Amino acid sequence: MKSWARRVWEILRRNIDVPKGHFVVDFTDNPFGLLVAIILSQNTSDRNSIKALLNLKEKIGLDPIKICGARIEDIEQAIYSAGLYRQKARAIKNLARKVVEGLDLKNILKLETMKARKILLSLEGVGKKTVDVFLALHGKRIMGVDVHARRIALRWGIAKKDSYDDIQKAYVELFDFVENYDYLHRLLIMLGRKYCRAKNPRCDECPLRRICPKRSVKRKTFAD
Secondary structure (H helix, E strand, O other), X not given: OHHHHHHHHHHHHHHOOOOOXXXXXXXXXXXXXXXHHHXXXXXXXXXXXXXXXXXXXXXXXXXXXXXXXXOHHHHHHXXXXXOOHHHHHHHHHHHHHHHHOOOOHHHXXXXXXXXXXXXXXXXXXXXXXXXXXXXXXXXXXXXXXXXXXXXXXXXXXXXXXOXXXXXXXXXXXXXXXXXXXXXXHHHHHHHHHHXXXXXXXXXXXXXXXXXXXXXXXXXXXXXX
């Protein structure tokens, strides 16, 4: 399977274009801003999440003190375009409050992956996919699993169980030679959007068509 995974990796890198500028704000030294951006990106389009992020930055700011002091209604209004705005506003405000109270995201990122993950998952309104994408973007050996990655994993038959943690573990173990799991995740997202679609998959056009172990899959989605 490892040799197969390397072939998959090389084919995807050669044939799948991943859009640059995944987030419109430079979060190199701002893990709080990045985590807010990821929260906004869940269950919506890139266009809507970017619009919400820019609006939040303009109307309130991406500083935890400013967000912590803002009314929840103002945060909801600012991020309305991202969808699930009430749920996301609560998660963002709670995150800001925790940071103001002393939660140090930079220090958390220095911890071993699973220790950092456990702490971040204890935050109200922050789910596994959000945490795993955040950690992967900081070089941790972990990968977020969205509906596309899940569907592809089950069609490939690489996970023992149809669960978020089992599928995520399967990807990390199978592609253990990959240095950037966020890049792998984004390749899978584009593969799922363009070829390995839930309905009417374009198998005959897929760059992996010659080596894909096709599997049937029942429709189901993960909650973030």
